[in-house]
Amino acid sequence: MANTKVGISMSRKRKPASLSDIAAASGYSIATVSRAISHRGSVSAVAQRTIDALVAEMDYHVTNTRQPAKSTTIAVLIPNLSNPFNSSVLEGIQNAANAHDLNVALLMVKETDTNIEYYLNMLKDANYCGVIALAALPDNQTAYQLNHEIPVVMCSEYLEDTEMSYVGINDDIAAQKATDYLTRIGRRHIALINATTNHKYAREREAGYKQALRRAQLSFEADLVLHINSIRYNLALSKVTDLLRTRTEIDAIFATSDIFAIAALEAARHLGRRVPDELSVVGFDNIFLATVVSPKLTTIKQPAYEIGHEACEILREKIARKNAPERHEVLEASLLVREST
CATH class of the missing domain: 3.40.50.2300 (Response regulator)
Structure with a gap:
């Protein structure tokens, strides 16, 4: 009986493709690929055929994160x-x-x-x-x-x-409303107490503040802007107190959070700055504390x-x-x- 050699070919299993791999290969966006694979939303017939072919060719598998419909x-x-x-x-x-x-x-x-x-x-x-x-x-x-x-x-x-x-909401427009109001009542040195600009809302509120200053023909002063990395009262109180102590010409504060604005009220009280006679303060959000503090807080009401x-x-x-x-x-x-x- 003749000896028969059986050859076994060993190969490394190919890693399944990701959604971004399919997008790169097809030339379509992640959003389009996602719609095509899930059949949710409109996708052209050409795109659907292209993506379907790549899904089969590149061994794409949908991650089983979506739970059964019975989930509530x-x-x-x-x-x-x-x-x-x-x-x-x-x-x-x-x-x-x-x-x-x-x-x-x-x-x-x-x-x-x-x-x-x-x-x-x-x-x-x-x-x-x-x-x-x-x-x-x-x-x-x-x-x-x-x-x-x-x-x-x-x-x-x-x-x-x-x-x-x-x-x-449109944070840019909302910030313009707050700053426009302060300029209309005669304030000319308006500080901004903002979150850090890794947040979209903070970037847009700062843009709205700058736009309103330009409309009132007031110069933007970077030294009048604080960026606070967490919406916490004690942290804001320390930073706003330092700002008001060193920049005594500030006659208004627009704070992008009511927590920041309430801290500004306390900083003003501590430094003997009368609100609203010497310093006007506007907050943002209209949380329940806005009507509990004294004086009651002017603010942007988010729904x-x-x-x-x-x-x-x-x-x-x-x-x-x-x-x-x-x-x-x-x-x-x-x-x-x-x-x-």
Whole structure:
């Protein structure tokens, strides 16, 4: 009997392609590839055929993060619990969820050094049917990839130039309203107390502040702008006190958070600066403390409850209908004039 040699070929298993790999190979955007693979939204016939062929050729597999339809729990991604503004947003989400027999789970997330794997790992062991992101997602590519795996709505803080669903306000216009008001009442040395500009809302509120100064023919002074990396009263109090002590010509403060504005009121009291006679203060958000402090705080009112409620309504629609269109809802913010100006 002749000896027969059986050859066994060993080869390294090819790593499955990612959504971004398919996008790079096809020449289409992550958003288009995501729509084509999930069959959610409009995609041209040519794009669909191209992407389908690459999916088969490149061994792409959908990550099994999307849970069965029977799931009734939505995840709300939140960066921290220190900002009272978020409580009203969460109330709106909760009430809308209750109306549709949905449960709400809060997930504390970090806002820096995140990527798609971070979110997928966080969601993989629980039965969530959708996500509302109060915490800023890092970029559109990560957001599209997450939305491909599970329905996502961005709430309050959202990405620029995105196709994904979001609910929020126009922060630039809102900041212009606040600063315009201060210039109309005769203030000429207006300080800005802002968050750090890694946040979209902080960048846009600062842009609105600058635009209003230009309209009033006032010079922008970088030394009159503070960037505070956390919305915390004690941190803001220390920094605003130092600013008012060294820049005595300041006659108004626009703070991009009511917490910052309340700290400014205390700093002024400590330094003997009378509000509103010598110093006008405007906040942002209209949290419940705005009418508790003395003097009562002039502020920009964000429709926080409505933002949360509408975000949950949009998410419910995306959960219920696979091809539900992405929606962008920009609600109006208004100026409430009280005793601090």
